[in-house]
Amino acid sequence: MIYRVLGEAAMLVHFAFLLYVVFGGFLTWKWPRMVLVHVPIALYGLAIAIVGWTCPLTYVENWGREQAGQSGMEGTGFIEHYLAGIIYPEGHLRTLQAVAGVVVLLSYLGAAVVWRRSARRRRDHGTGAADPMTATGQSRT
Template identity: 40%
Template sequence: MIYRMLADLVVILHHLFIIFALIGGVLVRWRSYMLFIHIPAALWVTVISFKGWICPLTPLENQLRQAAGDEGYPGGFVEHYIIPIIYPVELRFDVQVLLGLAALGINIVIYALVYYRYKLNQGR
């Protein structure tokens, strides 16, 4: 029971990390130190996508599921949880690269807006 709960907690944390990596740049407007937390997270997600790597949280979740008597799953977190929501087909490397580009693009837009707002407020 505890292992299943821990595995579910890892899934929740994994989802939150991905959301933070995608749109956490908006928090920089609120607290500037978030820049030093968000940039590495966004880069990590981008590199994972471009290289086709599996995030270290995925094997941890699978180990916890196996310890709970469940089966783990092949592939990575994105293939197992995110892609079925977005795409009905299996994840291919080219799709994974596109997701990485989307993450990078989202963050570029967010940081451009944050920078623009900063410059706008600085001129007052």
């Protein structure tokens, strides 16, 4: 029972990891410091895709499932096993990876715009130019 739970947990963590790699950059719009967490993880995901490494979670899931008497992913990786033919058509892994990369880049371009606007608002607020309370002569205290 515990091995089956381990295999299932590894699968869920794997899905969460993939979602975070692709969409985690959007979290930086709200929490800019998340970039310190997301960039290394996204680079690791990119390295796995480019080099063809097997993610350690794949090993954990396969081991847990095999210990529970189930079959593992049998020579395929997580993406090929769970997503190929379901989320995207067979044979289009590179296309999916390119789309994921574009989503990550767009998330960071959007973050740059949000951060720039936020810095401008802070700068304007610091001078009092954009503060409606000081424009009407009211005190902020």
